[in-house]
Structure formats: structure tokens, C-alpha cells
Amino acid sequence: MNKKENSPIRVVLAKLGLDGHDRGLKVVARMLRDAGMEVVYLGLRQTTEMIVTAVEQEDADAVGISMHNAGHLTLAPRMVQALEDAGLDVPVVVGGIVPDSDLEAMAEAGVAGVLGPGASAEDVAKCVREAVATRGE
Amino acid sequence: MASEDSTVISLVEKASKGDRRSVGRLLTLVERGGSAAEQVAEVTHNLSDKSHVIGITGAPGAGKSTLTASLARDLATSEYKPAVLAVDPSSPLTGGAILGDRVRMEEASEAGAFIRSMATRGHAGGLALAVPGMVRVFDAFGFNPIIIETVGVGQVEVDVASAADTVVVVVTSGWGDAVQANKAGLLEIADLFVVNKADRPGASDARRDLELMIDLSQLTGQTIRRPEIVMTTATEGEGLDEFKKAISEHREFLFEEEQISVRRAKRWKAEVSSRLDYLISEIVKESIENLEEKEGSSPGSVAREIAKNLLKKDELR
Ligand code: B12
Ligand SMILES: Nc1nc2c(ncn2[C@@H]2O[C@H](COP(=O)(O)OP(=O)(O)OP(=O)(O)O)[C@@H](O)[C@H]2O)c(=O)[nH]1
Ligand SMILES: [Mg+2]
Numbered sequence: 001m002n003k004k005e006n007s008p009i010r011v012v013l014a015k016l017g018l019d020g021h022d023r024g025l026k027v028v029a030r031m032l033r034d035a036g037m038e039v040v041y042l043g044l045r046q047t048t049e050m051i052v053t054a055v056e057q058e059d060a061d062a063v064g065i066s067m068h069n070a071g072h073l074t075l076a077p078r079m080v081q082a083l084e085d086a087g088l089d090v091p092v093v094v095g096g097i098v099p100d101s102d103l104e105a106m107a108e109a110g111v112a113g114v115l116g117p118g119a120s121a122e123d124v125a126k127c128v129r130e131a132v133a134t135r136g137e
Numbered sequence: 138m139a140s141e142d143s144t145v146i147s148l149v150e151k152a153s154k155g156d157r158r159s160v161g162r163l164l165t166l167v168e169r170g171g172s173a174a175e176q177v178a179e180v181t182h183n184l185s186d187k188s189h190v191i192g193i194t195g196a197p198g199a200g201k202s203t204l205t206a207s208l209a210r211d212l213a214t215s216e217y218k219p220a221v222l223a224v225d226p227s228s229p230l231t232g233g234a235i236l237g238d239r240v241r242m243e244e245a246s247e248a249g250a251f252i253r254s255m256a257t258r259g260h261a262g263g264l265a266l267a268v269p270g271m272v273r274v275f276d277a278f279g280f281n282p283i284i285i286e287t288v289g290v291g292q293v294e295v296d297v298a299s300a301a302d303t304v305v306v307v308v309t310s311g312w313g314d315a316v317q318a319n320k321a322g323l324l325e326i327a328d329l330f331v332v333n334k335a336d337r338p339g340a341s342d343a344r345r346d347l348e349l350m351i352d353l354s355q356l357t358g359q360t361i362r363r364p365e366i367v368m369t370t371a372t373e374g375e376g377l378d379e380f381k382k383a384i385s386e387h388r389e390f391l392f393e394e395e396q397i398s399v400r401r402a403k404r405w406k407a408e409v410s411s412r413l414d415y416l417i418s419e420i421v422k423e424s425i426e427n428l429e430e431k432e433g434s435s436p437g438s439v440a441r442e443i444a445k446n447l448l449k450k451d452e453l454r
Contacts, residue, residue: 007169008232008256033233040254041237053246054239057253059161088158 009132012060014042014051016075021068024096028064028124035125048082055083055090061132062112067096077109084110091131095119145176152278157251160278164253167270178270184277186401189388191282192301194263194323197289199307200333202241203371204380205286211381212282213248220251220280222271224264226288227256238286251280262296263287266415269300269408298326299407302400303387307331308347310339324350327364328387331380335368344368362390420447 013029015022022044029039040058042051051063065079072094080092091112098106098114106114112131115123145166151159163181166173191208193201205221212219223238234256242252253271260266264287275283287297298304306327332343347366355363365383369376391397424443431439 008234008258029235033228033235034231036231036233038227038234038236038256040239041235043240050243050246056158057161057246057251058239059158059165 009037009062009128010040010058010060011037011062011064011128012040012042012051012054012058013064013066014046014054015044015066016046016048016051016079017069017071018045019067019069019071020044021066021096024068025066028066028095031121031124032064032128034121035128037125037128048079051079052082052086052088055088056086060090061135062128063090063092064128065092065094067094067098070097072096072098073102073105076106076111080110089135091135093127093131095124095127145173145180149177149180152274155278160251160274161253163274164271167274168255168258168265168267170267174267174270177274181270181273181277185273186276188276188281188283189303190272190276190285190301191384192285192287192297192304193307194287194290194297194304194326195307195331195333196309199289199309200369200371201286201289201307202238204305204307204331204333204369205238205284206242206245207371207374207377208381208384209242209245209250209252209284210248211377213245213250217282218249218251218280219245219282219284220275221245221253221284221286222268222275223252223254223286224268224288225254225256227258229259232259251275257288260415262411263290264296264300266411268296269404272300296411299404302391302397303328303384305329305331305384307333308343309334310337310343324354324364328362329364329383330366331376332366332368333371335376336370336373340368361396362387 011032013025015025025043029041032039040054040060042054054060055063063079063083065076067075076092076094083090083092092110093113093115094106094111095115098116103114112134113127115127148159148163152163163177167177193205195201202223205223209219209221221242223236223242225234225236225238227234236254236256239246239252239254242250246252255265255267255271257265264285268285272283272285285297285301304326306323306329308330309332330347332340332347334340344366351363365386367376367379367383369380391400424447428439
């Protein structure tokens with residue numbers, strides 16, 4: 001899709017399920033805003049359905065999920081699948097606690113990027129930008 | 138552009154069959170502006186002006202989102218198809234924004250309300266430039282009512298008055314201490330006051346304060362219809378029935394007294410005016426971009442010279 005260059009990237013940010021670590025998500029929201037993006041902040045306790053609905057209505061360019069409760073190997077692929085099932089070509093990026101040994105599985109599941117503790121504002125913005133840039137490829 | 142043209146046509150077709158994703162895409166096109174936005178505007182212009190547009194404004198944290206959410210949820214569970222346009226400020230430094238209103242609108246969304254968040258994108262006045270056009274998209278595809286939540290506003294940001302049929306001003310107890318000037322601005326635009334956080338002390342003082350001010354403004358004949366005051370505790374759903382009733386009474390007043398055509402004519406003018414402001418500010422930006430200081434010419438004379446040339450310009454982007 002032709003994205004007018006001066007219109008900001010729109011990102012939906014959320015946490016899935018009962019994982020209550022939302023500090024990182026809030027930090028990431030600030031980082032993305034400061035990188036000039038528009039963040040639709042959904043916060044805690046979201047389901048994949050709620051995120052799909054938000055992506056449709058908000059016409060988002062990317063979904064960012066923060067995960068800290070070791071559920072990423074089931075939840076991240078489920079998120080990617082839910083978007084795909086809905087016919088939405090929208091990349092998913094993940095941050096939080098993801099062991100290195102799981103990175104390959106995440107990539108195979110279609111997750112566009114993974115970041116962990118200590119990720120800088122530049123890392124976070126770049127991760128989202130690159131994911132959006134590969135959209136539709 | 139041909140491809141853009143067919144995109145808009147197919148989106149409109151799908152949107153009129155109830156496809157929400159297409160509505161979402163059309164909203165984006167309008168928000169971005171440019172030729173695609175013009176095309177969408179052409180299509181939606183004749184289809185719109187059917188829906189009731191409710192504007193909800195008030196100070197930051199007054200409870201606008203919580204109220205909007207409960208209203209939208211309630212409407213969605215009865216026979217209505219409500220849409221919400223929730224506006225948050227863009228950062229003036231980076232142009233980015235955190236759009237956080239949706240957090241409080243989960244239940245409304247699950248009940249079927251269409252919720253769209255948006256940033257002001259550099260527009261002052263409590264709304265974004267694209268708001269009227271986006272409202273028309275909702276209107277054209279059968280959403281009714283359409284609720285606009287403004288950014289948390291002070292006194293001068295009263296754009297919502299010219300974007301909505303019914304303007305709700307949300308205040309809380311601390312409001313009683315606010316300066317007089319602040320109150321005057323909001324009072325002029327309010328069709329309905331909500332004193333929210335009625336569970337907190339001072340709410341009845343706020344109400345009394347409002348009553349007094351309304352009395353005064355009635356004396357000077359400023360308002361056609363005395364704005365009602367409703368007390369709510371939005372987090373508990375208390376006062377919501379009264380709130381809904383007051384909104385539909387105002388709607389009836391608008392339609393029965395023929396006020397609606399007056400308002401919409403005003404709205405139309407206001408939109409032309411804000412579009413004109415925007416075009417002119419873009420032209421001004423362009424004109425001074427490559428301007429170099431000339432020895433001995435005063436800023437005033439340079440500005441006049443530029444204006445003279447500009448006014449002859451017959452093409453606008
Ligand atoms: C603070 C904290 C808490 C706080 C959370 C407060 C809050 N509201 O967030 C509290 C005390 C509540 C808590 C509770 C628990 N915690 Co805790 N907690 C932490 C701790 C110490 C720091 C997390 C944090 O906030 N970091 C600061 C933020 C800024 O960093 P971040 O989240 O990593 O985010 C960065 C990147 O990951 C990335 N990022 C993050 N999200 C996203 C999203 C996107 C889209 C992108 C692009 C990037 C990105 O960018 C950010 C900026 O650099 C971590 C240990 C650690 N070192 O990470 C444990 C940790 C996450 N907790 C852990 C556990 C086990 C728990 C509990 C289960 C403990 C218990 N037994 O009660 C509970 C569970 C609570 C619940 N309901 O989920 C484990 C998780 C283990 C695992 N996943 O295998 C950890 C790793 C500690 C450990 N080593 O065991 N915890
Ligand atoms: N005690 C009490 N708290 C309330 C009430 N209504 C809202 N709140 C709380 O007030 C805070 C702000 O509510 P919002 O609905 O987000 O307010 P807002 O006006 O939309 O805020 P902005 O969009 O940021 O300007 C939240 O923590 C709400 O839970 C109420 O009636 N009573
Ligand atoms: Mg709000």
C-alpha cells in the first residue's frame with residue numbers, strides 16, 4: 001500500500017492474557033511516540049480477538065506485544081495467525097523476556113522482530129520501522 | 138490517479154456492505170488528506186448529515202473516556218450503531234502520539250461500537266483538522282450516533298462546538314475553583330453539563346456554581362436553551378440514564394425547533410474556515426522557507442510584497 005511519507009506509522013501496543021508486567025509496554029509507548037509514531041495503547045489483559053478488532057478499526061501498520069510470562073511460544077504464533085486469519089497483512093513485533101533459544105521458533109512463527117531487556121529507544125523504533133517496511137513482501 | 142480512484146471506489150462499496158475494515162481504511166485516507174481524501178469526501182458528502190454528532194469535552198482526566206465508553210456501550214447494546222472518534226494530542230516535538238482513550242473503551246468495543254483513535258497532528262483547538270471529514274465517513278456508512286471525544290481542553294480549545302450537534306462539557310468538583318474566564322468559554326459552547334466524579338466531595342458545590350453561572354448567562358440572553366446539568370459517577374455507571382436522557386432531549390430540541398439546520402450551516406462554515414486557515418498556513422510556510430534577509434527591506438514590506446504575488450496565484454494544491 002502506498003503510505004504517504006509524512007503520515008506517522010500507527011502501532012497497536014498490548015499485553016496478552018494475564019501477564020501483568022506493563023512497565024516495559026509503557027516505556028516502549030513513549031519510545032515510539034518520541035520516534036514520531038502514533039501508538040494506540042491497549043494495555044493489559046487483551047485477547048487476540050480484541051487486538052484484531054483494534055487493528056481493523058485503527059487501520060494500524062503494526063502490532064507490538066510485550067511478553068514476560070513465558071507464554072510467548074504459544075501466544076506470539078497465535079497472534080500472528082489471528083491477524084492472518086482475519087486477512088490482515090500486519091507485522092507483529094515482540095519484546096520482553098524471550099530466551100535466545102526461542103528466537104528461531106519466533107521467526108518461524110512469523111514474528112517480525114524480537115527485543116529484550118535493555119533495548120534502546122533506537123532499537124525499538126528501528127524494529128518497528130523495519131517490520132512495517134517489509135509489509136506485503 | 139487511476140489506481141487510487143479504484144481503491145476508493147472498492148472501499149466505499151465494501152464499506153456500504155458493512156465491512157468495518159474498509160471503513161477503517163477510508164478513515165485513514167481522509168486523515169492523510171490529499172487527492173484520495175478529496176475523493177472520499179465527494180462520495181461521503183451526499184450520504185452524510187443523517188447522524189447525530191455528540192461532542193464530549195472537558196479538562197484532562199475529567200472522565201471523558203469513561204463517560205464516552207459507557208454511553209457507547211449502552212447504545213451498542215440497544216438498537217444503535219455508535220462510533221467513537223477519540224482525539225489525543227500529538228507531540229509538538231516529534232509528531233508522535235500516545236492514543237490512550239481506547240483502554241477505557243474495551244466493553245464498548247466488544248458490544249459493537251466502532252472506536253477510532255486519532256492524534257491532533259499539529260492542529261490546535263482540541264480536535265484534528267480531519268475530524269469533520271472522518272465524522273462524515275461514519276455518517277455515510279450508517280453509524281449513529283457519532284461521539285467525538287476531544288483532547289483534554291482549557292478555555293480556548295472550543296473547536297468541538299463547530300463539529301458537533303450536541304456539546305457535552307464534563308467538569309469535576311475541583312472545577313469550582315477554576316478562574317472565571319475559563320468558565321465563560323466553556324459555558325458558551327455547552328449544550329449539556331456533566332458533573333462527573335459525583336462520588337467525590339465538592340460535586341454539589343460544582344453544580345451550584347454552574348447553576349449560578351447559567352443563571353447569569355440567561356440574564357444576558359446568551360443561550361437559547363438552558364443547558365441541563367447531570368451528575369454522574371462514570372466509573373460506577375451512576376447517572377448514566379439521566380445523561381442519556383439529557384442527550385436525547387437535546388437532540389429532540391434540535392430537530393423540533395429547526396435548530397439543526399442552523400447548527401449545521403454554522404458547522405459547514407467553520408469547516409471551510411479551518412480548511413482555509415490550513416491552506417493559508419501551508420502557503421505561508423512555503424513562502425518564507427527560502428526567504429533571505431534583504432538589506433534595508435523591512436519585514437512588513439517584504440510580507441506585503443509576498444502577499445501581493447500570492448493573491449494572484451490561481452492554483453492550489
Ligand atoms: C518489575 C518486574 C515485576 C513487577 C512488574 C511491574 C509492572 N507493572 O510492570 C512485579 C513486581 C509486579 C512483577 C511480578 C511478577 N514477576 Co516480574 N519482573 C520484573 C522485572 C524485575 C523487571 C521488568 C521490567 O519492568 N523491566 C523494565 C522494562 C522497561 O524492560 P522490559 O519489560 O524488558 O522492556 C524492554 C524490552 O524488553 C523491550 N520491550 C518490551 N516490550 C516490548 C514490546 C515491543 C513491541 C517492543 C518492540 C519492545 C519491547 O523494550 C523495553 C525497553 O528496553 C523482571 C526481570 C527483568 N530483569 O526483566 C521480572 C520478571 C519479568 N518477572 C518474573 C516473574 C516470574 C514474575 C512473577 C510471576 C513473580 C511471582 N512469582 O509473583 C510475577 C507475575 C506478575 C504478573 N501478573 O504477571 C520473571 C519472568 C520469568 C520468565 N518469563 O520466564 C522475570 C524475568 C524475573 C526472573 N528473572 O525470574 N515483576
Ligand atoms: N472517582 C471517580 N473516578 C473517575 C470517575 N470517572 C472517571 N474516573 C477516573 O478518572 C480517571 C480519568 O478518566 P478518563 O475517563 O480517562 O478521563 P479523560 O477525561 O478521558 O482523560 P483524558 O482523555 O486523558 O483527558 C480514570 O482513572 C478514571 O477511572 C468517577 O466518576 N469517579
Ligand atoms: Mg480520554
